[in-house]
Amino acid sequence: MRAPIGTFGDARPAVDCLELLIEPVADAVRAWHGDIPVQQLIYVDTDPEIADTAAFVEHYGRELLEQSANCVVVSGKRGGESTLAACVVLSSTRVDVNGVVRKQLGARKASFASMDTAVGETGMEYGGITPIGLPAEWPLLVDSSVVDTEWVLIGSGRRRGKLIVPGKAFVELPGAVVVEGLGIEPS
Incomplete structure (x- = not known):
């Protein structure tokens, strides 16, 4: 199968290679x-050593920057209570944590979750966290430009491999809320 974007040597429906996915991602694809259609969730094999966005697009093609999204875990705090959420923005932008995220979560303070928290709570590898x-129960904030x-090329739950999914699929994920202006231009 040929991937709908990029030039990947190994592309196939994720549902046909569940053994390559980390457990929470495989469970979500299975369900x-x-x-x-689930067949439109495409798994592509990629080098885990270049999973970070800058190295990835340098190797696989700069045009992928506008078709790639990052999923980051954030923590909102209010009155001693902490809420974890995930944010999905195009890789060419950054998450507006102190503005849009804080307001969406009704938090007094919002910040990126620590690596240990992100990995421990998602069951995924750092650098490969995906919204799938x-x-x-987590809020999933998705920038409207992603939809x-x-x-859209996103993580697969592991540093090895990526998923390519239709942008419209993000609105079907549990807890998804489409948010205007979640992703802002880097300063």
Whole structure:
């Protein structure tokens, strides 16, 4: 199969290679339902040594920067209570943690979750966290530009491999809220 974006040598429906996915991601693909057929969630094998965005697009093609998204775990705090959430923005932008995220979560303070918290709470590898397979009770904030992108390259839950999914699939994920202006231009 040929990937809908990029030039990847090994592309196949994620549902056909569940053994390559980390458990929470495989479980989410297995249980997938909605308007987007599960066969449109494509797994591509990639080098784990270049999983970070800058190295990845340098190797696999700079055009992927506008078609790639990052998923980051954030923590909102208010009155001694802490709320974990995930944010998905295009890789060419950064998450507006102190503005949009803080307001969306109704938090007094918001920040990126520590690596230990992100990994421990998601069951995924740092540098490969994906919105597919996150805890269902978490808010999932998705920048509207991600939803408007035809095909989006995101993590697979591991540093090895990526998923390519239709942008519209993000609205079907548990806890998803589409947010304008979540991703802002880097300063």
